[in-house]
Amino acid sequence: DVAELDLGRAARRGYPEAIYCEGKTSEQVRAIAERLRAAAADGTTSGAVLFTRASAEHAEAVLDVLPDAVHDETARLLAWPPDPPAPSGGLVAVFCAGTSDLPVAREAVLTARYLGRATELVVDVGVAGLHRILARRDLIDRARAIVVVAGMDGALPSVVAGLAASPVVAVPTSVGYGAAFGGLAPLLSMLNSCSPGIGVVNIDNGYGAGHLAAQIAAPWSPTAERA
Amino acid sequence: DVAELDLGRAARRGYPEAIYCEGKTSEQVRAIAERLRAAAADGTTSGAVLFTRASAEHAEAVLDVLPDAVHDETARLLAWPPDPPAPSGGLVAVFCAGTSDLPVAREAVLTARYLGRATELVVDVGVAGLHRILARRDLIDRARAIVVVAGMDGALPSVVAGLAASPVVAVPTSVGYGAAFGGLAPLLSMLNSCSPGIGVVNIDNGYGAGHLAAQIAAPWSPTAERA
Amino acid sequence: DVAELDLGRAARRGYPEAIYCEGKTSEQVRAIAERLRAAAADGTTSGAVLFTRASAEHAEAVLDVLPDAVHDETARLLAWPPDPPAPSGGLVAVFCAGTSDLPVAREAVLTARYLGRATELVVDVGVAGLHRILARRDLIDRARAIVVVAGMDGALPSVVAGLAASPVVAVPTSVGYGAAFGGLAPLLSMLNSCSPGIGVVNIDNGYGAGHLAAQIAAPWSPTAERA
Amino acid sequence: DVAELDLGRAARRGYPEAIYCEGKTSEQVRAIAERLRAAAADGTTSGAVLFTRASAEHAEAVLDVLPDAVHDETARLLAWPPDPPAPSGGLVAVFCAGTSDLPVAREAVLTARYLGRATELVVDVGVAGLHRILARRDLIDRARAIVVVAGMDGALPSVVAGLAASPVVAVPTSVGYGAAFGGLAPLLSMLNSCSPGIGVVNIDNGYGAGHLAAQIAAPWSPTAERA
Amino acid sequence: DVAELDLGRAARRGYPEAIYCEGKTSEQVRAIAERLRAAAADGTTSGAVLFTRASAEHAEAVLDVLPDAVHDETARLLAWPPDPPAPSGGLVAVFCAGTSDLPVAREAVLTARYLGRATELVVDVGVAGLHRILARRDLIDRARAIVVVAGMDGALPSVVAGLAASPVVAVPTSVGYGAAFGGLAPLLSMLNSCSPGIGVVNIDNGYGAGHLAAQIAAPWSPTAERA
Amino acid sequence: DVAELDLGRAARRGYPEAIYCEGKTSEQVRAIAERLRAAAADGTTSGAVLFTRASAEHAEAVLDVLPDAVHDETARLLAWPPDPPAPSGGLVAVFCAGTSDLPVAREAVLTARYLGRATELVVDVGVAGLHRILARRDLIDRARAIVVVAGMDGALPSVVAGLAASPVVAVPTSVGYGAAFGGLAPLLSMLNSCSPGIGVVNIDNGYGAGHLAAQIAAPWSPTAERA
Amino acid sequence: DVAELDLGRAARRGYPEAIYCEGKTSEQVRAIAERLRAAAADGTTSGAVLFTRASAEHAEAVLDVLPDAVHDETARLLAWPPDPPAPSGGLVAVFCAGTSDLPVAREAVLTARYLGRATELVVDVGVAGLHRILARRDLIDRARAIVVVAGMDGALPSVVAGLAASPVVAVPTSVGYGAAFGGLAPLLSMLNSCSPGIGVVNIDNGYGAGHLAAQIAAPWSPTAERA
Amino acid sequence: DVAELDLGRAARRGYPEAIYCEGKTSEQVRAIAERLRAAAADGTTSGAVLFTRASAEHAEAVLDVLPDAVHDETARLLAWPPDPPAPSGGLVAVFCAGTSDLPVAREAVLTARYLGRATELVVDVGVAGLHRILARRDLIDRARAIVVVAGMDGALPSVVAGLAASPVVAVPTSVGYGAAFGGLAPLLSMLNSCSPGIGVVNIDNGYGAGHLAAQIAAPWSPTAERA
Numbered sequence A, B, C, D, E, F, G, H: 001d002v003a004e005l006d007l008g009r010a011a012r013r014g015y016p017e018a019i020y021c022e023g024k025t026s027e028q029v030r031a032i033a034e035r036l037r038a039a040a041a042d043g044t045t046s047g048a049v050l051f052t053r054a055s056a057e058h059a060e061a062v063l064d065v066l067p068d069a070v071h072d073e074t075a076r077l078l079a080w081p082p083d084p085p086a087p088s089g090g091l092v093a094v095f096c097a098g099t100s101d102l103p104v105a106r107e108a109v110l111t112a113r114y115l116g117r118a119t120e121l122v123v124d125v126g127v128a129g130l131h132r133i134l135a136r137r138d139l140i141d142r143a144r145a146i147v148v149v150a151g152m153d154g155a156l157p158s159v160v161a162g163l164a165a166s167p168v169v170a171v172p173t174s175v176g177y178g179a180a181f182g183g184l185a186p187l188l189s190m191l192n193s194c195s196p197g198i199g200v201v202n203i204d205n206g207y208g209a210g211h212l213a214a215q216i217a218a219p220w221s222p223t224a225e226r227a
């Protein structure tokens, strides 16, 4: 068989497995969608099903099986069932440095939302025009978790973390050219931030950032233990 | 003048500036210690003062000025005042894969503790003997934030995150040789984890990991806004 | 002339040369197929002929000359004659971490099988859901040689080798994106495994892994010398 | 506690844990030696204890606790008890390209020998004088597993594997300078060998190579299963 | 002979050759100092003589020959004659992100000053505490050329250039550890700045930055041509 | 909203924001063009609008909104309004090493011209035929800022800077193959130039080079301060 | 103008300039062909005109202007006039390791031949089947210059140089995948050869190899000086 | 035994083996020196014995055995017998860009001289002061082989080859810092030279350059074959 889905992940971790579509055929994705529909029906798994990095062909296969799934073409993501859960926990704020970083930022927003958090997105507030991020200090203060998405010099997370009480999840993007080396430049910049309080995820990994932010902002009662 | 301390950071972010000693002369470190003592005295700043990556000479300069500072030689860290604040928020669990990762793990533990969290440390539970980490599932479940420190293959964070509800802060170390390339191997491994829910910090950056974990596990009331 | 086939390899090493199709024109591949057919007919060489990394055009050229060849499109491999030899020696087990690693895993399986070994394949047992590989300890114990195929963090071979008496052949894949750097991340991870007993082959080199596993699991009588 | 030894590894895998000394203090190594002596005494573990990459100080600490341990200064390795087990299984042949590769080659030889194999070592047979390795075809044919150690161009494993029926374990070394980049050049060369049948270990990892070769050459009866 | 000094550079370019001491013996440096003294005496060359990256031994050799030379130990630089020329052209402002960047910043300051410019230096104004650089907007506005020195994330030049009319010369430093990779991280960050108007020099190259800034801020009359 | 244009940049820095088209959809580029047209109309911003790295589709969108914009297909750049400002300040000279570097060189020329400088362009004067650049010493002497564009070995800036009083802005290009590694070779060469007085911009970044050169050659009166 | 041809190179160096087509438009290539035809007609330059790395479109443009030019599609090279000069000097032997290296090998052969040398080509004699190159020792002995072309492990030049009195020009190719990193693996291997007597050219640079070999094998009379 | 000297190399290739001392103990070097003395005495080998990259301790061991050996401390080389052979063939010219490159340049000079060529050395003629190399065109014209040694930008070989009829052997050095990355910058620059006719050797490999140049400039009679 071609897939051994981790259906117990929702029970074990509190968040279900997502399907990474790249490198899978549309037939494989379709088969996986069918199994997930069945597992949701019989309660083997729970929570929103996400298909990430989906091409148009992958999306078609998913929509064949789950016709009411939401398909966000910018984020290359499909979510099912279409309505995200009612938000709990704290707010997840997502900032991106430039318009070209939008696909990754949206992937983060949608992931956090379908994993149960309220989200706010602000686009195109890079440090070349510093007044733009400085005008958002209120949102920085309200958020329980902050995602910052940036390509090129990757300088925005350092600036945001320097202003924030809450943890920053930094996402380098492959936006840029030449010595950006496919996102290596912002990746290294973020790993070496002079502002502490930043956790870095893989280049272009909006999914991972949204997942981590959702966990950080999750509801938690300090005296109780997790069941 | 040689330093313009960010004394307002405690008020702005909730966590004071730490002093990175590498590349500074002992005289510079001593002068900084004096200014911090004065700033603490007159209330310009608040919270624990940390000196990180301190050599023996740096430590001597600090202890001259702040004789009751705690000096952890393994972690190359000094903290003052010597008593950490009473712990608030959730538990920070720190796991390290091998004995050789201990200095970095202790730096994370001490940082989180002096920033106000309760901590637990478990050493030498790498995946080569998988039963060791599997025996700690209870601690994984109790922690509000988990730090995983590993060199060589950097595989432990993937295994821990695959079991955890809480966020994992992964710290690659320079433990290893040859194609570890000074920690590049575990760094890349952690960035590419097949388990979502991992934020990565710089190689050997126990300080950054402890700081981030302290923020994740900080007390937070979902309805209130930060003052 | 454009090729000087190593027809004596089967006699010299016990395993015949395989044809690496990438970078060859279809005409060149066709000419090579013809020569191999003739060499097999007159006994200049022996054993299964493998064409690796074959495009659709390459496959067509091979099938023109050797119409009964087996063509596995997933593995991009052709084998002739179509029936593998009767298996001898020990079992070769092949595990892969994700569905997207399947093409490489199948290339390993088919290579080992056509070189004379029994094989078993298990797909999608990555460490993000650790119970999946732990459920296969019986197969790990029965195998004389184990191939582990993984992209992204490349953590699976460390876990498998930590459980196994038999040698592990680790194959990093180019599955992943960003800081996976085309397979560099799992490659470095595997080279730096904290579990000894792992030999690494090139990124995506299912052929090399299958070949090496076939040699490890080959029949051998400790007192006799090779003829 | 600073170490959680994997004492069950001998029972689980057939080969006990080795102690990687780099990054450990002499006190930690001494404490580990004491625990291993106790574990050997009460049968919690079995087999030879190896201390790898040991400095003079590490060695002193080990010899304090285990005075009859064998210390090979070239290989930076200590073994205890001093007598290796009676050899079983097939022969492990170790070739190294230059005299400067000798420390790594000896580490491989001693590891394989203490894990139970007969070994033969041949030094300084690099491809610059090809007649030297061609004169050893008999040993290549007799070995059940072959370790090839080389720095600089890393060309020797390709030549040996092209002549051998048995698997080759290739060990790149940091011997060389400039564009050898600490062993990167031979590492890449070995991973890209045009001769199939090579498993690569980390740069300078004689320990890993000896371990893997010992497993390849281990006694095995095709019909029986491992207990 | 071991050196063929470019004595005509002052006449040709307007700025004399400086001596890079690394990799030269003290005897070679002494001989060069003697020749420069003679060339200055007979008018073969003109302007300040700079010895860069000088060790204590190099400095001693220079001071033997040119006892009134100025030796800045922090910058590892010697200048002779000791008095810089009267400043002409515009102001060169030098900012550095942290105290540890001070040696490189001083090398830039002294180079620009001995090449004829007025300079101002501001230390420890990194983006982690953004108010520090924002408080210097007046100096940013007054400068004809701005040098920004930063290690770690290299984010400061992007912020400064985003505020400045004048050109920014960015100097990455090797301050940092781990994934800073000896200054690669800030180097890439600066090359990929989202703020245009930045020219980057080599890692730790305070000399080159000071030289370039001196040229940018040089006096120039738009209608006249250079003689 | 998808863009938060930095309309104040012209007032703040003296040079307006340019639009980086890569990674933006044509719809986004069209919307941005509309906003810029409105901002120019109501005086919110001033100066030439540049669209860089524009595909044919991007260009079409821009020309729909700003039909009189100039579109340079070689440089992949659009400028509006079509007439550059009357040149002020000093001359910007642009040299490129080979014909294949022309697109980057033209991007630099047009950027400097639309930011207000006079420009001269010389093509195909690489060091393989040294007489070609030596014949241009007059232009080197007349220029207030010099841009040198080169791929492959990136040797031309070192030669030009060795002859020039004025600052050199060096632009590595991705022209070349193999070990040029997409422009890494000339980038490193330029950063390590043995001739001081070079500021390096990103690979293929003609825009950044033209911008920096325009700032260097800007009119400036040493006694006045910028308003 | 878009090109400033180095027409004096034939007189200056003895070998005329070749045209690198990549990155040039067909129109530019056509214009260059016209100028070269004119320069050959009026004696401004001499010798064979080579167009390298020519696409089908480039070739068409050249053939429009120089209809009797020879076009080798494998080598992507055009030469004019069609007949190479009568060979002088010593023999250039070209060996390539695999069939996939043939395009690069042919580029070297044609370049050397059009620059005036006799050439012999041998294909597919990689070290995996060592007898193949050993069977060519006679050609190795007869050649005044030897070109060795290899991808993957790049081991063949070390073996050939170890047998040869004459210089070896080594050409790494981009043949291979994964950790070959586009030819980096054989490049590093060749630079680190344990056999002295090897000069390395860029990855896939058959032109440079043929040119260098032609110079090495050029006629030379030890007592006379070059005119 | 620890070394299997390639004593037949002089007969086979015309040039004897050299001993690479790095990574060898002084005892090993002494033993090798004894064997070489014996082999020279009984005619098993012939020609000059070279010990390369020798530390002071290595040198002492050699001089103990071969007291009349010449020891060049700058080049870290020993040669025996002390008198080089009478020069034959053409002239080898060695240029180096800076004084700091002298050790590598001298290693090349001595190697070529002891292998039988006349040599001339010119130091400190880098492209920052172009007139220096242009003043040596006569030597460039007289040489049968040219070695160019350069660190930093590695630009000198491109300039020299652009002027030369004879082949250029380019040697990158580790002179420089920061983004020179231990010689990577000049290495890449030289591999990507815009001037054809350059063969590159390893970083700092003066030995290899001298050897290759000696072979290029070796006497050769076009009609005779090598015995």
Ligand SMILES: Nc1ncnc2c1ncn2[C@@H]1O[C@H](COP(=O)(O)O)[C@@H](O)[C@H]1O
Binding pocket: C006, C017, C018, C019, C020, C021, C052, C053, C205, C207, C208, D193, D194, D195, D196, G097, G098, G099, G100, G124, G126, G128
């Ligand atoms: N997919 C593959 N990956 C790596 N090596 C291969 C592959 N297929 C064939 N080879 C080996 O590559 C060598 C060179 O191939 P060729 O270019 O066909 O001469 C052959 O002799 C095979 O042993």
Ligand SMILES: Nc1ncnc2c1ncn2[C@@H]1O[C@H](COP(=O)(O)O)[C@@H](O)[C@H]1O
Binding pocket: A006, A017, A018, A019, A020, A021, A052, A053, A205, A207, A208, B194, B195, B196, C097, C098, C099, C100, C124, C126, C128
């Ligand atoms: N866009 C994504 N980026 C990184 N990881 C992902 C992404 N989407 C899914 N994953 C994770 O990747 C793991 C491996 O994928 P699979 O190939 O399905 O085994 C899944 O279990 C997911 O948790």
Ligand SMILES: Nc1ncnc2c1ncn2[C@@H]1O[C@H](COP(=O)(O)O)[C@@H](O)[C@H]1O
Binding pocket: B097, B098, B099, B100, B124, B126, B128, C193, C194, C195, C196, D006, D017, D018, D019, D020, D021, D052, D053, D205, D207, D208
């Ligand atoms: N020289 C060595 N190279 C690579 N791995 C080693 C070496 N020596 C021991 N190991 C392995 O490294 C693992 C981690 O070591 P430790 O830090 O001691 O827990 C051990 O379990 C050993 O199996």
Ligand SMILES: Nc1ncnc2c1ncn2[C@@H]1O[C@H](COP(=O)(O)O)[C@@H](O)[C@H]1O
Binding pocket: D097, D098, D099, D100, D124, D126, D128, G193, G194, G195, G196, H006, H017, H018, H019, H020, H021, H052, H053, H205, H207, H208
């Ligand atoms: N300085 C050097 N750099 C590169 N190769 C060398 C050098 N000195 C000697 N060699 C070559 O390196 C080979 C391997 O050296 P060894 O380790 O002594 O067997 C010798 O056969 C020499 O041809």
Ligand SMILES: [Mg+2]
Binding pocket: A097, A098, A099, A124, A126, F003, F004, F005
């Ligand atoms: Mg923007």
Ligand SMILES: [Mg+2]
Binding pocket: B097, B098, B099, B124, B126, D004, D005
């Ligand atoms: Mg351990």
Ligand SMILES: [Mg+2]
Binding pocket: A004, A005, C097, C098, C099, C124, C126
């Ligand atoms: Mg899966």
Ligand SMILES: [Mg+2]
Binding pocket: D097, D098, D099, D124, D126, H004, H005
């Ligand atoms: Mg040797």
Ligand SMILES: [Mg+2]
Binding pocket: B003, B004, B005, E097, E098, E099, E124, E126
């Ligand atoms: Mg500071």
Ligand SMILES: [Mg+2]
Binding pocket: F097, F098, F099, F124, F126, G003, G004, G005
């Ligand atoms: Mg040209």
Ligand SMILES: [Mg+2]
Binding pocket: C004, C005, G097, G098, G099, G124, G126
């Ligand atoms: Mg072949």
Ligand SMILES: [Mg+2]
Binding pocket: E003, E004, E005, H097, H098, H099, H124, H126
């Ligand atoms: Mg000089």
